Amino acid sequence: MADLASPPTNTTPPPTRRTAFAEGVDTVRAAATTEPGRLRIIGALLALLVLAFGAVTAWQTTDREAAADDVLHKSQPLSSAAADIYRSLADANTAASNGFLAGGQETAATRQRYEEDIDKAAAELVTAASNADPGSPSTEFITRLNKLLPEYKGLVERARTYNRQGFPVGGAYLRYANEKMQDDMLPAAEDLYQLENRRLQDDYGDATPYPWAAIALGVLALAGLAWAQHRNYRRTNRVLNHGLVAASAATAVVLLWLVVGHTVARSGLNSSYDNGVRSLNVLHDARIASLKARGNENLTLVSRGAETVKVTADGDEITLDKYDHEFTTDMGALDKGLALAAKLADDRSGEKPVATAESNMAEWKKRHTAARAQDDNGNYEQALALVIGGKDATGACFDGVDKNLAIALAHEQAEFRQAAGNGLDAMTGLSLGAAVLAVLGAAGAVLGIGRRLSEYR
Amino acid sequence: MGGVTMRARRVRARLRGWGGVGAMAAVCALALALVLMLPWARSGGAASPGQGGGKVAEASQAADADCKDPEKQTLAPSSADGPTIAAIKARQGEKRKLIVGVDQNSYRWGYRDPNNTGAALEGFDIDLVHRIAQDILGDPNAVQFKAIPTNQRIPAIQEGRVDMVVRTMTISCTRLNDVAFSAPYFKTGQQVLAPKSSKITGYDATLAKSRVCTAAGSTASTKLADDEKAGRLGAGVDIATTVPNQLDCLVRLQLGEVDAVVTDGALAASQAAQDPTVELKGSPFTTEYYGVAMKKDADDLVRRVNQILVQYRASGWQASYDTWLSATLGADAATSRPPAPQYLRTS
Numbered sequence: 001m002a003d004l005a006s007p008p009t010n011t012t013p014p015p016t017r018r019t020a021f022a023e024g025v026d027t028v029r030a031a032a033t034t035e036p037g038r039l040r041i042i043g044a045l046l047a048l049l050v051l052a053f054g055a056v057t058a059w060q061t062t063d064r065e066a067a068a069d070d071v072l073h074k075s076q077p078l079s080s081a082a083a084d085i086y087r088s089l090a091d092a093n094t095a096a097s098n099g100f101l102a103g104g105q106e107t108a109a110t111r112q113r114y115e116e117d118i119d120k121a122a123a124e125l126v127t128a129a130s131n132a133d134p135g136s137p138s139t140e141f142i143t144r145l146n147k148l149l150p151e152y153k154g155l156v157e158r159a160r161t162y163n164r165q166g167f168p169v170g171g172a173y174l175r176y177a178n179e180k181m182q183d184d185m186l187p188a189a190e191d192l193y194q195l196e197n198r199r200l201q202d203d204y205g206d207a208t209p210y211p212w213a214a215i216a217l218g219v220l221a222l223a224g225l226a227w228a229q230h231r232n233y234r235r236t237n238r239v240l241n242h243g244l245v246a247a248s249a250a251t252a253v254v255l256l257w258l259v260v261g262h263t264v265a266r267s268g269l270n271s272s273y274d275n276g277v278r279s280l281n282v283l284h285d286a287r288i289a290s291l292k293a294r295g296n297e298n299l300t301l302v303s304r305g306a307e308t309v310k311v312t313a314d315g316d317e318i319t320l321d322k323y324d325h326e327f328t329t330d331m332g333a334l335d336k337g338l339a340l341a342a343k344l345a346d347d348r349s350g351e352k353p354v355a356t357a358e359s360n361m362a363e364w365k366k367r368h369t370a371a372r373a374q375d376d377n378g379n380y381e382q383a384l385a386l387v388i389g390g391k392d393a394t395g396a397c398f399d400g401v402d403k404n405l406a407i408a409l410a411h412e413q414a415e416f417r418q419a420a421g422n423g424l425d426a427m428t429g430l431s432l433g434a435a436v437l438a439v440l441g442a443a444g445a446v447l448g449i450g451r452r453l454s455e456y457r
Numbered sequence: 458m459g460g461v462t463m464r465a466r467r468v469r470a471r472l473r474g475w476g477g478v479g480a481m482a483a484v485c486a487l488a489l490a491l492v493l494m495l496p497w498a499r500s501g502g503a504a505s506p507g508q509g510g511g512k513v514a515e516a517s518q519a520a521d522a523d524c525k526d527p528e529k530q531t532l533a534p535s536s537a538d539g540p541t542i543a544a545i546k547a548r549q550g551e552k553r554k555l556i557v558g559v560d561q562n563s564y565r566w567g568y569r570d571p572n573n574t575g576a577a578l579e580g581f582d583i584d585l586v587h588r589i590a591q592d593i594l595g596d597p598n599a600v601q602f603k604a605i606p607t608n609q610r611i612p613a614i615q616e617g618r619v620d621m622v623v624r625t626m627t628i629s630c631t632r633l634n635d636v637a638f639s640a641p642y643f644k645t646g647q648q649v650l651a652p653k654s655s656k657i658t659g660y661d662a663t664l665a666k667s668r669v670c671t672a673a674g675s676t677a678s679t680k681l682a683d684d685e686k687a688g689r690l691g692a693g694v695d696i697a698t699t700v701p702n703q704l705d706c707l708v709r710l711q712l713g714e715v716d717a718v719v720t721d722g723a724l725a726a727s728q729a730a731q732d733p734t735v736e737l738k739g740s741p742f743t744t745e746y747y748g749v750a751m752k753k754d755a756d757d758l759v760r761r762v763n764q765i766l767v768q769y770r771a772s773g774w775q776a777s778y779d780t781w782l783s784a785t786l787g788a789d790a791a792t793s794r795p796p797a798p799q800y801l802r803t804s
Binding site for chain 1: 551552554561562563564568569570571572573574575576602603604605606609616618702704708711728731732
């Protein structure tokens with residue numbers, strides 16, 4: 001039997017150590033067979049469910065609150081700032097070409113307007129730069145505009161100097177400056193505006209969707225708590241378990257707060273978009289169209305028929321003055337924009353400036369036709385007087401359109417701020433409240449179950 | 458993109474604010490949440506930089522081999538009215554004006570003095586236009602001026618946008634294919650303009666490795682392109698910069714974007730007069746004549762303008778030269794005076 005006493009040979013592998021998970025499952029399975037075990041599991045699951053609900057609610061509402069805050073304090077102001085940059089630049093260029101048309105006798109008002117526009121554009125570029133994310137396409141456009149602005153100003157100053165000496169090279173400098181503005185700066189400003197607008201849309205998109213995940217978890221948690229209480233009632237005939245009731249109440253409050261708060265916020269944001277942003281976009285576009293039209297009207301006289309385009313009308317190809325043709329296109333855009341703005345305006349103080357701008361535009365068109373007739377008849381001086389002369393010139397109509405659009409923009413901006421602010425207010429405290437209540441709710445569930453559990457000791 | 462970095466920032470901010478329980482609970486919920494919170498896909502409106510690029514057709518035909526002395530290819534003078542003049546005279550009321558393509562940027566040729574109160578154009582070319590209007594319509598001011606860029610002179614005539622072009626326009630064989638010219642009213646030649654401090658001494662090897670500016674559609678532009686093709690241009694001469702008007706070349710020169718300008722001596726002198734730091738380099742390297750350009754079949758108008766020029770050369774030309782050009786081209790008009798005209802064209 002010596003071989004019996006000898007150590008066993010390793011012919012079979014030793015029993016492998018079972019995984020912690022499998023052991024855990026076995027423990028739970030074992031526990032689930034007894035009531036205290038089951039209660040422990042139910043308590044843990046309920047606490048987890050309530051906590052998860054609170055966490056997801058906090059997460060989703062923080063996200064939406066941040067996006068809504070961006071809408072109100074960042075992307076909308078930036079979109080407006082970008083539109084203002086475009087406006088300032090285009091207006092400066094128009095003032096400069098006005099000065100050229102007026103010759104060496106540039107008026108103090110024109111000069112001041114030009115300087116103010118340039119100052120404004122520079123200041124707005126700084127604002128835009130400080131709000132843009134480093135390395136983003138916005139920064140690229142802003143950098144380009146920052147680089148071009150002094151170049152442009154340098155060309156205009158040279159033009160002024162030569163103009164004063166009576167040399168036509170001053171006009172050549174102004175043409176070069178205009179080219180820089182039209183070909184490089186305004187497109188960059190327009191791209192920036194589009195970009196900021198898209199960002200605004202994105203922020204709206206992040207702020208307004210219903211937090212479905214949180215809502216679903218909330219409903220699930222409530223259902224779980226109800227089932228646990230029903231089970232408790234069946235087993236013990238006791239109606240109320242204080243802990244579970246507290247947990248249910250906390251969960252219900254959070255769920256209600258979440259749904260109502262978000263619905264109110266959403267409606268505020270949607271209204272800020274419908275009544276504010278849409279109007280603002282239409283008004284900005286109309287203002288840009290009127291600026292372009294004014295610029296082209298001036299250029300028609302600056303270039304004196306130098307540039308023509310061929311267009312097909314009624315099957316015939318006709319040659320038109322390029323700038324006058326563009327003026328017609330821009331006025332069409334302005335016309336449409338103002339009509340749309342009038343439709344979107346929802347109160348008296350929004351409608352009034354738009355209506356005034358419309359009547360200014362009608363007068364502008366009438367005067368422009370008269371100016372063109374003079375120019376077509378070779379009466380350049382008269383045409384010039386009708387365009388850059390005093391209060392009877394088209395310039396006065398343009399100023400009227402611009403001023404009224406500015407009033408309408410300020411009004412819509414206020415409406416936007418009001419509605420978006422209300423929306424944002426409705427979200428205040430929601431994420432923190434949800435977190436605190438969820439922790440309380442989970443504690444309630446644990447305590448409630450613990451109370452039942454203690455009866456087994 | 459901006460949205461992504463912003464969202465990332467928001468996530469960071471959230472994590473900072475949410476330690477402990479929140480983070481743990483968030484991890485529990487993450488898997489479920491990720492599924493439910495799938496992308497809020499959104500599409501922004503595509504930006505469209507609406508810019509119509511105008512293409513300028515530049516006709517560059519080879520000059521007729523048998524064309525010699527283009528300045529002599531014009532019709533004999535006559536004061537008789539024909540269909541073209543009759544049509545001009547038939548214009549009614551405010552429209553009873555001669556429509557003339559001119560330049561408004563050529564100092565002392567056709568330009569607007571910014572310091573004048575009015576916006577009237579003035580200069581040597583403009584004087585001639587007033588004289589022609591006086592003769593045809595009886596009123597020197599019965600003129601509608603249209604400012605025409607250099608490369609639009611021929612299309613403007615062909616399309617009938619103007620009755621004639623009086624705009625320092627060189628009579629050339631190529632252009633004779635498209636328009637009719639009057640007898641010459643001025644003599645000039647291509648010249649180089651550069652800063653006084655420049656090493657460039659004229660249209661020669663010193664131009665090597667420099668950037669030269671010309672007006673699109675100008676004689677200078679054609680000449681430089683031809684010489685480049687024939688390999689006559691110095692090494693590394695960059696002639697890519699062309700501008701709508703010769704004066705724009707002065708702007709580019711002053712801004713240091715080009716090193717030299719090639720244009721008619723008469724115009725180069727006008728540029729030098731506006732900037733004391735540039736000068737004409739070397740002598741003219743071509744001989745050219747300015748003529749009044751008209752529609753190819755406007756025979757009566759061509760003969761009439763030639764008739765007017767006969768008188769103008771006798772009285773008017775010198776006075777106009779003294780007023781506008783003696784300051785820039787010198788008191789002696791001998792080098793600028795056109796030769797006695799010959800009228801070799803018969804049909």
